[in-house]
Amino acid sequence: MDVVTRKHKERSMTMNIEEYGALWEHITIRLLDIRIMTVNTSEDPNTWMLPSNAFLLITNGKGKIWLGQGIHSIKGTYILHASKGMRLDCLAKKRMELHVLSYSSPESEKPNAEESQTYTGAESLQVSFGFEPTYPLPLIEIMQLIYRQWNELQSAGRIQTKALFYQWLAEMLKQMQEQRKNRTKLDRVDQAVRYLKRHYAESLKMEQVAEMLDCSPRYLNQLFQLQLNISPSRVLSQIRMEQALKLLVSTKGTLQEIAERVGYENGYTLSRYFKKHYGVSPEFYRKRRESSIPDVAPKTFQPHAALESHYLGWSGRTVSIGDADQPQPEQETIDLKGVQVWKSSAAALPRARTRMLATSMGEITIPNKPNRVVVDWNLGEVLALGVTPLGAPHSLIESNQMLEPYIYDQVQDIGNHNFISIEKVLELEPDLIITWNPAAYASYARIAPTVVYGGSGNGSVAEEIREMGRILNRRTEAETWIKEYVRRVHTLQQTITGKVSAEKTFTVIDPNWGEHITLVGNTGTRGGKAAYGLLNLRPAGKVRQELLEPGLEYLDIARSAVGGYVEDYLLVLDNGPRHGLDQASGKPWQKSIETDHCQIINLDWNRYFLSDPLSAVLQAEEMADRIMAR
Incomplete structure (x- = not known):
């Protein structure tokens, strides 16, 4: 085919x-x-x-x-x-x-x-x-x-x-x-035999082989008996015996060494199986071979020649990188440029221009004041400390327009935050990469020193900003920003308390995706932290019970059910044209809400996606203005 x-x-x-x-x-x-x-x-x-x-x-x-x-x-x-x-x-x-x-x-x-x-x-x-x-098995392996x-x-x-x-x-x-060449697709037995030939030296269990072939051990055994009149365990034993036979002849290895190379724990186990299979002990066989006495025939010989012709091309050997008939790797050009280049360039700088930084992935050497920083998520934390990143995902910048006044230089697009272009990051030649994703660390670290940033891990804004200040060597800026943040949040809460009754409740929703409506909690993105955290707004009863108390970021509900989660105020993240904000008409799900007692406030979705400390305080200030204008 x-x-x-x-x-x-x-x-x-x-x-x-x-x-x-x-x-x-x-x-x-x-x-x-x-x-x-x-x-x-x-x-x-x-x-x-x-x-x-x-x-x-x-x-x-x-x-x-x-x-x-x-x-x-x-x-x-x-x-x-x-x-x-x-x-x-x-x-x-x-x-x-x-x-x-x-x-x-x-x-x-x-x-x-x-x-x-x-x-x-x-x-x-x-x-x-x-x-x-x-x-599929060798490709997966x-x-x-x-x-x-x-x-x-x-x-x-x-x-x-x-x-x-x-x-x-x-x-x-x-x-x-x-x-x-129109070869027919091999069944599970063929795949299993190929797998056994590649892995005979390992501690194999038939349950493991069956699982990889998406069947039960019992069913796999039935297939072997039906097609080969032999169990998979016996096939594995036969493969190991043939390999042991070759090693006895071609090497001077001890019985223990040979046993370990063919998948047995010790020489005693190998000797027992060898004698059962060939009728003589391994020591006897080796001595006879050295004395030029003809080989002994297997005591319990199986029609393995049929297997060999059926699985021609594998020949019972484990393919390794050093095999002459395998493609040899070309000289490394870019990966060797990765870690070694930034290490050597850092080493070439005067000691005063570099510093050691302890990270969750180990200690790394970075510039004393990084100025070519790439981020794949934590845009707001970096901007808060006066650093405009060299590169960041376009999806983050476009989805939080509130950050535009804090961006002083052009930020290069490195892709969507869910699918970063490693090529683009490589082209930018950053001196520091900050990522949220441990799985991406190996790829980034081949380009530049990389930090996996997780904040404080306990939700403390002060600790998150201090950690970023430590990474960027901007501790003074971090402390200044924290003091200003505390002042702004205190002012917001005092203002809201004086204008909005403490009994009034608020619900934040995102109706823009699919057939459902997303209720927003206080731990994730989309304005939840600003509403329930910074402004300390009271959530509607069902929102508190089903979302905030369990600690959920979001909860998807049917559009027809939204009325049950709304009481006094509904904050709607609107992804439509900006001139359409605050217009409640034309949305069928809004008909289920009693507009005579519920006030609907539409917010621009593109200003509320991120939830970093800088974005959250900006969102809270805008949100407070919109609420008090009602």
């Missing part, structure tokens, strides 16, 4: 796998990011614009993925390749798990991503395709190794990561070629 790039259900274009594979022999790539994403079931698809070329390995789930104009039906393991700038829509009918491996290649980039829908030849890697692998190795920031670990990527790529291309 040829691998195709789908444009519509009725049309397809065959992809030349040989030419595509040949391209990888002549290009240099940069591994940018490797992460695991989960897509939960929903009625509406999740949408991303891919910031870089990427391979996607879907390991679990069911649903559909739209990539450009192509539609891919997902039923289990599936591989996709997408080029930079393409739109990806994912609709999960069963929870999906995706490994996303992003990379860049200067030789293969084109300005218009939409031109990449069709493979055009050997001049570009800008091609989108998808297929269901025949043998290698990708999991890549993901784990990615977090190793030592140079050897980075080199091995890239080598593993080429190993994964070779396996993928091999399977694409095999499918093109």
Whole structure:
């Protein structure tokens, strides 16, 4: 079966796998990011614009993925390749798990991503395709190794990561070629035997193998008995015995050493199984071999030759990075630039211009006063201390217009806060990266010193700002800002208390997403902290019981039920045109609210998305003005 790039259900274009594979022999790539994403079931698809070329390995789930104009039906393991700038829509009918491996290649980039829908030849890697692998287990296994190795920031670990990527790529291309030759898809028994041959040296349990094949151990055993007339455990034992036989002949290793190399805990266990399988002890066999006496035949010989012919190409060996027939990694160009470059550049600076900073990920060396800072979330905390970041997600700046007066220089766009462009961050050459996401640390740390910022962890504004002051070496600015913050909040609360009765209740809602309405709590974004935290407004009874007391950030309710959560004031985050604010007409769900006793105040959604201390106090001041104007 040829691998195709789908444009519509009725049309397809065959992809030349040989030419595509040949391209990888002549290009240099940069591994940018490797992460695991989960897509939960929903009625509406999740949408991303891919910031870089990427391979996607879907390991679990069911649903559909739209990539450009192509539609891919997902039923289990599936591989996709997408080029930079393409739109990806994912609709999960069963929870999906995706490994996303992003990379860049200067030789293969084109300005218009939409031109990449069709493979055009050997001049570009800008091609989108998808297929269901025949043998998913080795692809999953290698990708999991890549993901784990990615977090190793030592140079050897980075080199091995890239080598593993080429190993994964070779396996993928091999399977694409095999499918093109119209080989039938192997069943669970074939996959299980392949897995056993690759992992015989490990402590394997059949429950583990069955789980990876999405079946029960009992069912797997039945399949083996039906097709091979032998249990999976016996197949594993046979593989181990053959490997032990080879090691006895080709090495001088002790029985204990050989046992450990073929998956047994000790030499006694190996000796017992060996004698049962071949009829003689390992010591006897080795002595006879040294005396040039012909080999003994297995006592309980199984028709393994049939297995070998059926699984031709694996030959019972474990593929390793050093195998001569595996693709060798090209010289590392960008990953070696990552951690080592910023370490060496920091080391080249005079000691007075750098400092050591203790972080949750270890101690790092950073400039004494960072001035090329990139943030992927904590925009307000940085701006509060007088630092305009070099780069930040456009989605944060556009979604909190209140911060515009605090931005003194142009901020470079690094993508959406849910899908950061590692390529763009790399281009900016930052001297410090501040992230909220521990999973992104390994990717960022290859570019510049990186801090995982979690604030104080206890919700204290003062501690959050002090922590950012420590990171940016702006402790004095932090203390000054905290004092001003306390003063402004105190003034707000005093003003509200004098104008609004303490008995009046408030509800904050976001009606802009889907068929439901989102009730906003006091611990997350969208104005909740400003209303219930800073202004100390009293929540409506059901809001307090179902949202604030359990500590929930949000609660989705049916539009018809909103009236039960509203009493005196309703604060509505309106994502419509700004001239439409404060107009309560035209919204069907508002008909369920008694407008004669409930006052509706519309707020601009684009000013209330963030909840950092600076954003929250600005939101609270605007909110107080709107309430008191009623």
